[in-house]
Amino acid sequence: MMRARVAYAGAIHDASPADRDANPADERLRLADGRIVAAEEVVWLPPFDAGTVIALGLNYADHAKELALKHQEEPLVFLKGPGTLLGHRGVTRRPGVKFMHYECELAVIMGRPAKEVPRSRAFEHVAGYCIANDYAIRDYLENWYRPNLRVKNRDGCTVLGPWFIDAADVANPADLGLRTFVNGKLTQSGNTRDLIFDIPYLVEYLSSFMTLSPGDVILTGTPEGVINIAPGDVVACEIDGLGRLVNTIAADAEFGR
Amino acid sequence: MLAGTGSFSIPFDVPPYRLSGTVYGALLNHRSALAALADTVNQPPYNAPPHAPVLFIKPRNTLAPSGRIVRIPAGTAELEVGSSVGLVLGRTACKISEARAMDYVAGYLIVADVSVPQSSYHRPNIRLNARDGFCPLGAVTARASSASPESMTIRTYIDDGLVQTASTADLIRPAGRLLADVTDFMTLKPGDVLSLGAAGPAPRARSGQTITIAVDGLASLRIPFEGAA
Numbered sequence: 054m055m056r057a058r059v060a061y062a063g064a065i066h067d068a069s070p071a072d073r074d075a076n077p078a079d080e081r082l083r084l085a086d087g088r089i090v091a092a093e094e095v096v097w098l099p100p101f102d103a104g105t106v107i108a109l110g111l112n113y114a115d116h117a118k119e120l121a122l123k124h125q126e127e128p129l130v131f132l133k134g135p136g137t138l139l140g141h142r143g144v145t146r147r148p149g150v151k152f153m154h155y156e157c158e159l160a161v162i163m164g165r166p167a168k169e170v171p172r173s174r175a176f177e178h179v180a181g182y183c184i185a186n187d188y189a190i191r192d193y194l195e196n197w198y199r200p201n202l203r204v205k206n207r208d209g210c211t212v213l214g215p216w217f218i219d220a221a222d223v224a225n226p227a228d229l230g231l232r233t234f235v236n237g238k239l240t241q242s243g244n245t246r247d248l249i250f251d252i253p254y255l256v257e258y259l260s261s262f263m264t265l266s267p268g269d270v271i272l273t274g275t276p277e278g279v280i281n282i283a284p285g286d287v288v289a290c291e292i293d294g295l296g297r298l299v300n301t302i303a304a305d306a307e308f309g310r
Numbered sequence: 311m312l313a314g315t316g317s318f319s320i321p322f323d324v325p326p327y328r329l330s331g332t333v334y335g336a337l338l339n340h341r342s343a344l345a346a347l348a349d350t351v352n353q354p355p356y357n358a359p360p361h362a363p364v365l366f367i368k369p370r371n372t373l374a375p376s377g378r379i380v381r382i383p384a385g386t387a388e389l390e391v392g393s394s395v396g397l398v399l400g401r402t403a404c405k406i407s408e409a410r411a412m413d414y415v416a417g418y419l420i421v422a423d424v425s426v427p428q429s430s431y432h433r434p435n436i437r438l439n440a441r442d443g444f445c446p447l448g449a450v451t452a453r454a455s456s457a458s459p460e461s462m463t464i465r466t467y468i469d470d471g472l473v474q475t476a477s478t479a480d481l482i483r484p485a486g487r488l489l490a491d492v493t494d495f496m497t498l499k500p501g502d503v504l505s506l507g508a509a510g511p512a513p514r515a516r517s518g519q520t521i522t523i524a525v526d527g528l529a530s531l532r533i534p535f536e537g538a539a
Contacts, residue, residue: 127437195358198364198431198434207495208404262436262442
């Protein structure tokens with residue numbers, strides 16, 4: 054099942070595709086109250102209530118190589134706050150910097166509390182998946198507590214959606230193609246089969262020292278192919294079966310700066 | 311209920327002092343903590359002293375009230391405890407000025423940043439600092455009824471012995487400056503906590519010991535330590 058959360062006509066609604074089974078090209082939404090609305094008539098919010106946001110750095114071998122990082126024995130994990138989250142079709146601010154890049158990632162959403170869960174049982178604790186686009190601004194990188202929050206924890210720089218997809222509807226999360234398009238041009242391409250630390254490993258590892266709760270989300274990292282983007286650019290991240298997550302980059306002026 | 315009652319603690323769940331569960335903190339913001347690194351700051355992997363605030367996040371699994379036992383992981387002898395005062399936001403704060411920053415603060419609380427000792431500040435390992443219960447929080451005290459965050463004295467005791475005395479007067483970025491710099495790129499919401507920064511070196515506690523952190527005018531924070539369950 055595909056679920057979205059949208060704002061429409063003065064309230065926040067759960068929504069699902071109106072008639073995608075009959076017509077995959079139909080992008081209309083059916084709100085929980087029965088109304089049928091067009092995708093561009095609503096404000097898309099992150100599709101679930103996110104708890105702790107856990108992100109993986111350099112979890113694809115090619116991207117690690119791209120950033121000239123040596124192989125890690127343990128995952129590089131960092132945390133993000135709720136102010137970073139943004140929904141589909143949102144606008145992300147790009148300050149006057151030299152290098153800001155997107156990162157298309159598979160987001161894994163927890164559905165049951167997880168404490169000391171072995172990898173063999175990891176998927177019992179996963180509720181579903183969505184696409185994440187986790188922006189970074191390289192200009193602000195400092196060698197203190199990397200990736201420092203000014204690079205990776207900025208308002209509106211972690212886009213989630215459009216849909217929350219039930220785990221049962223994703224046959225093999227370890228074989229999903231990821232693609233990013235900037236203004237329609239393919240710039241990033243990868244597959245979750247190339248994750249250095251896979252989903253069962255991450256659930257086992259994280260739950261060995263921290264209790265994961267429903268709504269906690271793991272952003273599993275991004276493959277190679279990150280390029281600088283500019284105000285006005287439209288960045289679209291796709292993952293097989295999860296949809297297409299669109300975001301537009303805006304300059305400081307739009308944010309009163 | 312609040313008027314005229316002077317200094318007292320407000321339970322966690324009374325708005326506008328209700329905590330959101332989001333806890334950010336500054337590291338190396340107390341002169342003693344940065345000074346402890348000496349010239350290391352100019353050497354690899356750092357190569358330069360920090361420019362922007364050095365910030366951490368304590369996720370919701372780490373949050374715990376005063377008195378909750380902190381478990382020392384197997385194979386670890388002792389845990390570090392950074393003692394700090396935290397600001398509790400009362401209003402949404404985005405790109406606020408230093409001069410007006412305190413208008414956005416509803417109250418204060420004591421924050422303990424517990425971690426398995428780690429010497430590097432380069433890439434923090436959350437296995438060492440985001441374990442369950444590793445961010446004990448004291449009760450919130452309303453801003454109106456407490457001392458200025460510019461001159462709070464933080465006393466840390468192990469059992470009954472005073473082991474550290476630090477003042478918020480020695481912060482590199484005082485509360486207002488830190489809020490201005492942090493909210494320049496991330497908005498803080500009502501109930502969010504921003505910890506101002508602990509002095510260094512951090513006291514360490516062993517199984518069977520209790521750390522108490524006290525600040526005049528704030529509810530004190532008591533943290534008993536025990537070995538793995």
